[in-house]
Amino acid sequence: MSGRTHGKRSAVTCLYKCDNACFHPAPNTSENGYFRDIANAVLSRRAALTGGAAAAAAIVIGANVVGGGQAASAAVPAGKGGAAFGFTPIAPVPYTVDAFTVPEGFRWDPIIRWGDPIFDAADAFDPMQQTAEKQARQFGYNCDYLDIIAHPNGKRAVLVANNEYTNAPIMFPPAATEEERLEQLRVTMAAHGMSIVELERKHKGSTWRYVVGAPRNRRITASTPFAVDGPAAGSDLLKTQDDPAGTTILGTFGNCAGGTTPWGTVLSGEENFNGYFRAENTGDSLTARGRRRYGLTPNASSYGWEAVDARFDARQPGYENEPHRHGWIIEVDPENPDEPPVKHTAMGRMKHEGANVTISASGHAVAYMGDDERFDYLYKFVSRDTFRPGKSAKARAHNKTLLSNGSLYVARFSGDSPASEITGTGALPADGQFDGTGEWVPLVVDNESVVPGVTTDEVLVFTRLAADAVGATKMDRCEDVQPSPRSGRVYVACTNNTARGTGTNEGATEVNPRNVNRDGHVIEITEAGEDAAATTFGWSILILAGDPSVNALTYFAGFPADQVSPISCPDNLAFDSAGNLWISTDGQPGTIGYNDGLFRVPLEGAERGNVQQFLAVPRDAETCGPVIHDTDQSVFVAVQHPGEEGSWEAQNSYFPDYVPAGALEGGKWGGPRPSVVQVTRA
Numbered sequence: 001m002s003g004r005t006h007g008k009r010s011a012v013t014c015l016y017k018c019d020n021a022c023f024h025p026a027p028n029t030s031e032n033g034y035f036r037d038i039a040n041a042v043l044s045r046r047a048a049l050t051g052g053a054a055a056a057a058a059i060v061i062g063a064n065v066v067g068g069g070q071a072a073s074a075a076v077p078a079g080k081g082g083a084a085f086g087f088t089p090i091a092p093v094p095y096t097v098d099a100f101t102v103p104e105g106f107r108w109d110p111i112i113r114w115g116d117p118i119f120d121a122a123d124a125f126d127p128m129q130q131t132a133e134k135q136a137r138q139f140g141y142n143c144d145y146l147d148i149i150a151h152p153n154g155k156r157a158v159l160v161a162n163n164e165y166t167n168a169p170i171m172f173p174p175a176a177t178e179e180e181r182l183e184q185l186r187v188t189m190a191a192h193g194m195s196i197v198e199l200e201r202k203h204k205g206s207t208w209r210y211v212v213g214a215p216r217n218r219r220i221t222a223s224t225p226f227a228v229d230g231p232a233a234g235s236d237l238l239k240t241q242d243d244p245a246g247t248t249i250l251g252t253f254g255n256c257a258g259g260t261t262p263w264g265t266v267l268s269g270e271e272n273f274n275g276y277f278r279a280e281n282t283g284d285s286l287t288a289r290g291r292r293r294y295g296l297t298p299n300a301s302s303y304g305w306e307a308v309d310a311r312f313d314a315r316q317p318g319y320e321n322e323p324h325r326h327g328w329i330i331e332v333d334p335e336n337p338d339e340p341p342v343k344h345t346a347m348g349r350m351k352h353e354g355a356n357v358t359i360s361a362s363g364h365a366v367a368y369m370g371d372d373e374r375f376d377y378l379y380k381f382v383s384r385d386t387f388r389p390g391k392s393a394k395a396r397a398h399n400k401t402l403l404s405n406g407s408l409y410v411a412r413f414s415g416d417s418p419a420s421e422i423t424g425t426g427a428l429p430a431d432g433q434f435d436g437t438g439e440w441v442p443l444v445v446d447n448e449s450v451v452p453g454v455t456t457d458e459v460l461v462f463t464r465l466a467a468d469a470v471g472a473t474k475m476d477r478c479e480d481v482q483p484s485p486r487s488g489r490v491y492v493a494c495t496n497n498t499a500r501g502t503g504t505n506e507g508a509t510e511v512n513p514r515n516v517n518r519d520g521h522v523i524e525i526t527e528a529g530e531d532a533a534a535t536t537f538g539w540s541i542l543i544l545a546g547d548p549s550v551n552a553l554t555y556f557a558g559f560p561a562d563q564v565s566p567i568s569c570p571d572n573l574a575f576d577s578a579g580n581l582w583i584s585t586d587g588q589p590g591t592i593g594y595n596d597g598l599f600r601v602p603l604e605g606a607e608r609g610n611v612q613q614f615l616a617v618p619r620d621a622e623t624c625g626p627v628i629h630d631t632d633q634s635v636f637v638a639v640q641h642p643g644e645e646g647s648w649e650a651q652n653s654y655f656p657d658y659v660p661a662g663a664l665e666g667g668k669w670g671g672p673r674p675s676v677v678q679v680t681r682a
Helices: 011-018 035-040 051-063 178-191 286-293 393-399 456-461 463-469
Strands: 106-113 143-150 156-163 193-200 218-220 225-229 248-250 255-260 266-270 329-332 342-344 356-359 364-370 374-376 378-386 406-415 435-445 478-483 490-494 521-527 536-544 570-575 581-585 597-601 612-616 622-629 634-640 675-681
Touching (some): 106 193, 143 266, 143 634, 156 255, 597 622
Parallel strands (some): 143 255, 143 622
Antiparallel strands (some): 193 218, 225 248, 255 266, 266 329, 329 342, 364 378, 406 435, 490 521, 597 612, 634 675
């Protein structure tokens, strides 16, 4: 388990987070129309730019301003296209450093940590005495998606966080008995899911603290009952012996990114669910093909939950469909802690990174979603019904149904450069940028399948197979997909794909222009007519990531590469009040040798593309969230899997408390605890 994997993550991260995905062939073995074939048919840049897509592409192209800028060591002031608050970018932090690093003049404070009690102070954290019952009443492990939804008075808020996965070897001492081992498995089940807590503070701009026992506090775990809605609710593909109606599902896990809706609910994406199950995958039935396409195998699961809950062994009669009940977008209302969360089948089943909603010009809710797997796809959902503005209970109740019915699309990209100019190195083509047009190919329209020979519930349960059939473009791990609230342009973080161009795998394409793509890239999309519900779009690559000091073939929207902060493996995205893009990373220690961090990128004017590092997380950790309340002088991040390459006996990190190594004094634990952190001015 030592060292780094093909994807440049920690080996421990790969085992628990994605079931060692990089050690297996990519599940997408389809022969759909490759991007290179499309590019060969394009005779010129102008030939590709026709109709509404041409206008969209022209907007993207015209936004690429090449000009001077300030070096990464200079403070960047507030202003148009700049920051709502200025800071001096930090220097990259070597991957062996166990520290949370912020710019000069700023401070950081943990708001809540793994194991902190959220209902009763009597549930105080004690790693030597953890039980599943206690853990279900404490803040969960490995926080990922995060939002801080503030009350207008500025003194109250609610914090919502995903708890994606667990790492038992650094959470507990080795089990002394079989019963202790089984209880530790139950604890990990209770540590997954989501955590919701109320916050309070003295005044605007001060540090938040969470409130034990507040009315909206809530834990959602691997055993919480979920309602199911949409066209696949009640399908035979979702029924089990415990749920013969196929309308109530227990639990959520592998929750990665998410999104907060315009009506105030929170979405969460169920990502690497395959690693939690054992399932036979041989044969040519739809279910068998679907299992292979989603990476399910009959091998023992990464977590071993089948030892304490039979539903995780889908080889057993009555549980064959259990894996179909995971891999959805879920919706939670933080204002109603007694209301069951919902799994939305209309939005398709995949390894959802998350979902982010905007309202189109026609009033429809539009959600953008990435499927986080090598060579998988980018999706969009458009609601059947329209958004009702206003804060009335009636309007909110209606809006909470918008994701239950609608149309599901998958992206097909075309480039405007000859295939001979896409060399796989990252070298720009003759026109000076990677760009082109695209279309949203329908899979379901108003709840009805448009994939020949495939029913609606089959499209939604086996969405990857349906997308294969229509020739979607294979991508380099689409993670977070965020529409800008200011410009409406959509940003896609493609984290990496070290398998591209290797063996029989597809090689470089203009939208994924590097073979063995270890550093990743960010794509900028402009919908035709600037309408989120459009079916065509223009696109360009905003950032081709890496460390410019060692790789000259990086690109930062035309900004001088020698003046930016090095960045690799873009993951989560967010925006500030000035319209700047913020990028958190996952994997830098194994690619460019630095701790992961949070970076700001202006998108307009002379500073466009100037990547500036704001913070770095501790050793072995991933930067998640993030939430930018810049007008409030606050930035929030979720620090996931700090010290993950350590062990109980030899911990690698002591974040966030930094108690002396090995200390267990006064009830304090001296090992790492995933936490939500607030950064404010000192």
